Amino acid sequence: MARTRKTSQKEAVSAEITRTQGLFAAQELLSSVRRRHPHIGQATIYRQLKEMARHGELHNFRHGRATLYSAHANNVVHFICERCGAMQHIKLARADFVGAVEKETGQKACHFQLDVFGTCAKCAKKRWAMPGK
Secondary structure, three states: OOOOOOOHHHHHHHHHHHHOOOOEEHHHHHHHHHHHOOOOOHHHHHHHHHHHHHOOOOEEEEEOOEEEEEOOOOOEEEEEEOOOOOEEEEOOOOOOHHHHHHHHHOOOOOOOEEEEEEOOHHHHHHHHHOOOO
16 A cells, blocks of 8 residues: 655654654644644644554554554553552563463464553552541
C-alpha cells in the first residue's frame, strides 16, 4: 500500500511524537503540536496516528476506553488501585509468558499490555491508619 505524501503538518506531528517519551493520548499530542502549530486539526492527528500504527511506526495500547500510543515497542504494565482508581505505569523485570505465546499458539508476540489490580500503597496506609479497621 502506498504511503501518503509528507506535508508540513505531518512533519510537525512526527517531530512531536519523536520528542515524546513514554505513552501519550491523541488529545495530549494535539495539545503539544498546537503549541507550535495552532491551526493543526484534530482529524490530522487521528489520521496520522492511525496510519503510523498501521505501518508499525507506533504501538497502541488500550486503557479502559482510551487508546494510548508509544513510539517504542516496550511492554506496558499498569497497576490499577481497586479502591481509588489510581493508575500507574510500572516496570516488570520478567515476563516469561511472552515466549510461550509463540510456542503454544504459533503467533509472534511483539509486546504486551498487562493490567494488574490491587490496593495502592496510599490506600493500604489509609486502611490501616483508620481506627477500628
